[in-house]
Amino acid sequence: MKTKTLKINDFRKEFDKFLRDHLERLMVCSSFSSIINYTPLTGGKRLRPYLIALFSQAIGLPSELYMKLGVAVELFHSGSLIHDDLPAIDNDDFRRGKPSLHKAFDEASAILAGDFLMLYPVKVLQELTINEHLKFLLINEWIRTALSIIEGEYLDVTYEPSSNTKDVNRIHRLKTAELFGFCFSSPFICADRMEEAKKMKETGLRFGHIFQVLDDIKDKLQPIEILGKTPGKDEKLNRPSILRFMSPEEALNTSEKDFKTLLENIEYPEVCEGLKKLWKLIVKA
Template identity: 30%
Template sequence: MDLEQRLDQRLAAIAARAEASLADCLAGRGNSLALAPERLSAAMAHGTLAGGKRFRPFLLVECARLFGHEEEAALPAAAAIEVLHCYSLIHDDLPAMDDDDLRRGRPTVHRAYDEATAILAGDALLTLAFEILADPATDPDPAVRIALSLRLARAAGAGGMVGGQMLDLAAEGRSLSEAEIRRLQAMKTGALITAACAMGAELGRAPAEDVARIVRYGDLIGLAFQLADDLLDVEATAETAGKRTGKDAERGKATLVSIHGAAWARGELDRLVAEAQSLLAPYGAAADTLAAAARFVADRRS
């Protein structure tokens, strides 16, 4: 079996386990959702249990495994980062933000329900992420749970994902420099991908120098993820991407693809992948799956 096939198997296996963990969380098993109104719970499930590659949980689990942490023990933290990611998608799709009707091939939450319910579903998922991380079932060591919570809060908040979304909204119709685009994308998309990698390393009790190496790996694949997304927006159809495409041009948003062109973007993706893979060299074959994941990010079609 070649490395690409092994990666496909690992992605599918972790996605299935993450999906089951998310379903348990949203069913209120062991958390406050047992008290949630039915419509709110249904909207949260619609925005979360919609399939997908579960790439952030995959990164967290694989980075934890690299440092000897069992997959099963990493699943609660993986669920936490995924429910937070799903909250961000629900809010990003709202008419006041990106105004999207389709997500993963299904109606967005505000279309399937209504805007107020979508806002509250996102709020509840955001809160649930930190409820999960604070639970001793996520890790018996309170210091680790605090570190995970701090890492995710910083990645998701005003200096990370939310701040990046603000920059993205303000960028519509404006001409941005390459440095401004890279900053926006690192915050909006890259911060949560980097956090997934770092949280896995922290669960595995990796030494500080290894956490720093894994953080850099996460930064690089986060940049590659967004660059590949920009290419998809230009080249893919809504059917293959699972969401509306051509949005950046419609809204006058500057991207690295719009500045440099698709050919440059493919070359830059190759550069980012090569650097990301080089960071994993000290770990040998144990990091093969993460090395393959870097290429997967660059080559994805949805």
């Protein structure tokens, strides 16, 4: 049977509209609302919601459900980027080619918008139309993931360049890969398929590692016009990067091999097709 694979560009348009509509219904005062909306609605590849949608479509989840899962993940991700960009952390004036939130508004707004966006996803998940037991399991997994990301960010900021690859991998797992683990597993939790959720979480963590390596390579090699944020930051800020231990070519080759092995663990051909296209898109960019 030939299945149709969801295209990321089509999905992005649909998701952007869904996200905008969702944010319009936020019950906060209008000035705070503009600040909260700024980063989530300023571009973004919507990679994470796309991954959720790929798996969700493959197992027949309703679109209202997986779009909301995507909103939760994307808003948390935005909140975490807003805090990352602050002068006291990465001090980056640009994000997705536009001024970072603390440059477009001010630092106090950026701190509070980040706080809001990191907490708000719990509300989104609470409102999903799944039964209370599955919701309980999903929020358990979510809160564990979200706290891991914050710890990973702390380890990233306080990283000692004398660390070994094991330390770097741990930081990358917490900071980046855990959220991909959630994207790969959460559709299965919502479908009450816990064995698969567990397996796909592991696969998602591996995908997250590969994604982080590609990100490290891009940070080193890409100009700001393509990267949309200040390049060379990892080295300048002494941040953990796998490129301290191998060349970009070596890193890319290893990742490609890992990616191919990873695909063998996924039994849904349309998901594999989508991931392969995604790989090309990320490597090409």
